[in-house]
Amino acid sequence: MKYTTLSALALPVLASAHGHGVAHRARQDDGSAELSDANAAGTGTATNSLPTTISFSLITENPTAIPISDIRTGTAQLQSTIAISTTYAAGARPTQISSAAGLPDALALNPKDYPTLDKTPPTDTPEVQEWISQVMNSGVDIPDIPVTNPGGCGNNTAALANAAQNCWWTCGGCVRDTDITTCPTKDSWGVSYDDGPSPYTPNLLQYFDQEDIRATFFVVGSRAISRPAMLQDEYMMGNQIAVHTWSHPYMTTRTTEEVIAELGWTKKIIHDALGVTPLYWRPPYGDIDDRVRAISTAMNLTPIMWTRISADMTFDTTDWSIPGGTSTAASVLDKWNLIMGNSTKIDTGFIVLEHDLFEQTVDIATGYILPQALAHVPKYNMTPIIECLNMPLANSYIETNDNSTNPPPLAAALANRTSTSGSASAGTASSTASSSSSSSSGHSGSGSSSEGSTSSSSGAAAGIAFNSGLISAALGMVAGASALLF
Numbered sequence: 001m002k003y004t005t006l007s008a009l010a011l012p013v014l015a016s017a018h019g020h021g022v023a024h025r026a027r028q029d030d031g032s033a034e035l036s037d038a039n040a041a042g043t044g045t046a047t048n049s050l051p052t053t054i055s056f057s058l059i060t061e062n063p064t065a066i067p068i069s070d071i072r073t074g075t076a077q078l079q080s081t082i083a084i085s086t087t088y089a090a091g092a093r094p095t096q097i098s099s100a101a102g103l104p105d106a107l108a109l110n111p112k113d114y115p116t117l118d119k120t121p122p123t124d125t126p127e128v129q130e131w132i133s134q135v136m137n138s139g140v141d142i143p144d145i146p147v148t149n150p151g152g153c154g155n156n157t158a159a160l161a162n163a164a165q166n167c168w169w170t171c172g173g174c175v176r177d178t179d180i181t182t183c184p185t186k187d188s189w190g191v192s193y194d195d196g197p198s199p200y201t202p203n204l205l206q207y208f209d210q211e212d213i214r215a216t217f218f219v220v221g222s223r224a225i226s227r228p229a230m231l232q233d234e235y236m237m238g239n240q241i242a243v244h245t246w247s248h249p250y251m252t253t254r255t256t257e258e259v260i261a262e263l264g265w266t267k268k269i270i271h272d273a274l275g276v277t278p279l280y281w282r283p284p285y286g287d288i289d290d291r292v293r294a295i296s297t298a299m300n301l302t303p304i305m306w307t308r309i310s311a312d313m314t315f316d317t318t319d320w321s322i323p324g325g326t327s328t329a330a331s332v333l334d335k336w337n338l339i340m341g342n343s344t345k346i347d348t349g350f351i352v353l354e355h356d357l358f359e360q361t362v363d364i365a366t367g368y369i370l371p372q373a374l375a376h377v378p379k380y381n382m383t384p385i386i387e388c389l390n391m392p393l394a395n396s397y398i399e400t401n402d403n404s405t406n407p408p409p410l411a412a413a414l415a416n417r418t419s420t421s422g423s424a425s426a427g428t429a430s431s432t433a434s435s436s437s438s439s440s441s442g443h444s445g446s447g448s449s450s451e452g453s454t455s456s457s458s459g460a461a462a463g464i465a466f467n468s469g470l471i472s473a474a475l476g477m478v479a480g481a482s483a484l485l486f
Contacts, residue, residue: 051330056337058368059375062207065367068333071360074325079359081199082206084233096238097394101275106228109272114265117222118247121265123257131264131299132257138298139414145291148252168252168289173308176293178409180304183349183388187378190349190385191215194244194282195357197223197230204356205237207366211374216385217356218244218282221266228273235274240384240396243267243281243301250287259295267299276397279408280304280386297409300398304385307350315339316353317369319361329364336369340376349388
């Protein structure tokens with residue numbers, strides 16, 4: 001593919017700092033003690049206390065890489081960007097998904113038909129009102145969990161006290177069985193990038209093309225309407241496209257109606273640009289609780305987080321903190337070295353947090369992180385997250401998903417709830433107690449979160465796997481509803 005050099009474009013201001021979450025436990029065997037990240041909680045560390053040179057020897061690097069010392073902290077570098085590889089005509093089809101419809105005409109999309117960029121959309125528009133109605137009539141119970149205050153754990157005394165009960169990821173790292181945090185196969189890496197598409201995304205795609213890499217892109221709706229042709233290029237190159245909200249807020253700080261608007265508009269612009277609707281999403285900053293989970297389930301979205309093996313070791317590169325002014329390129333590469341070291345000490349594959357919004361984050365990915373990964377021994381199997389889950393790329397989207405093997409979130413939740421209700425009606429005390437406990441959580445498929453635990457098991461997977469008839473019935477309930485498309 002050919003790329004054309006362009007001058008750098010100005011980026012709208014968009015917060016991209018991320019918190020840390022808990023998802024995984026390290027395998028414990030001889031010599032497998034986890035390597036910890038001394039700066040894991042140091043997002044406010046002064047840059048003069050952070051390293052300017054890396055503490056390990058590079059396996060390899062991209063010969064055209066920007067020198068580490070030139071990847072500047074907190075300032076734009078204003079280097080050249082490149083154009084997208086191809087501008088696609090309406091009707092073009094992705095070769096990787098034979099059942100997908102042809103592309104819509106990107107030139108026909110009008111930003112005036114969408115909400116204001118980088119602001120939570122209003123909830124009184126006809127579109128959002130329709131989506132609200134669909135969610136409320138979906139059959140999914142939305143828990144009555146209060147919105148959180150801006151400012152994180154320290155500014156949320158009541159929410160912090162209930163963090164385990166409400167499975168609030170931001171404060172304690174709680175995850176439910178329905179949250180995706182790892183890849184099942186050891187040494188598989190579900191590659192992902194958040195917050196684009198940006199003027200620097202084509203630089204990343206060019207490197208992907210050179211090295212035969214594909215990834216999952218968690219797309220911000222405001223960026224998608226700004227660059228729909230770039231979004232089409234990502235998709236047509238075989239990458240997975242997923243939702244990352246319209247304006248990148250902490251989702252637990254938004255009302256239920258606002259959460260619906262954030263997710264609905266992002267699903268809509270992706271569908272309008274690509275002709276397919278994602279089944280997966282990542283909450284900005286990882287900020288999710290059972291209320292937000294339930295809303296996303298009702299909107300046919302499964303949360304994807306990133307791997308964490310302890311309170312001190314997350315698979316977050318912290319690349320976002322270079323433009324944020326709180327990390328150096330060297331400290332980010334030191335963190336990546338820790339991630340690689342710990343990837344050999346767990347029994348599963350892993351998911352890493354990276355970003356394609358900023359120049360520095362793309363430079364460090366193409367110059368150092370990806371070359372190191374490609375040279376890693378044992379070899380990483382680097383794929384989009386959907387493929388690291390042992391599913392075809394087609395299962396990324398409502399329109400092309402194989403419902404028989406991968407029930408959409410809403411259908412699976414309804415089937416599981418029906419199964420749970422059926423068990424309760426059998427009349428045994430234990431069944432009744434189990435059903436009552438499940439119902440009190442307010443989230444289909446969620447279980448109680450024990451004190452000190454980083455995840456909550458519910459047995460939902462077993463309920464779904466062995467109730468194909470219930471799943472078929474649930475699919476029939478939603479098959480004709482526009483709620484699946486938003």
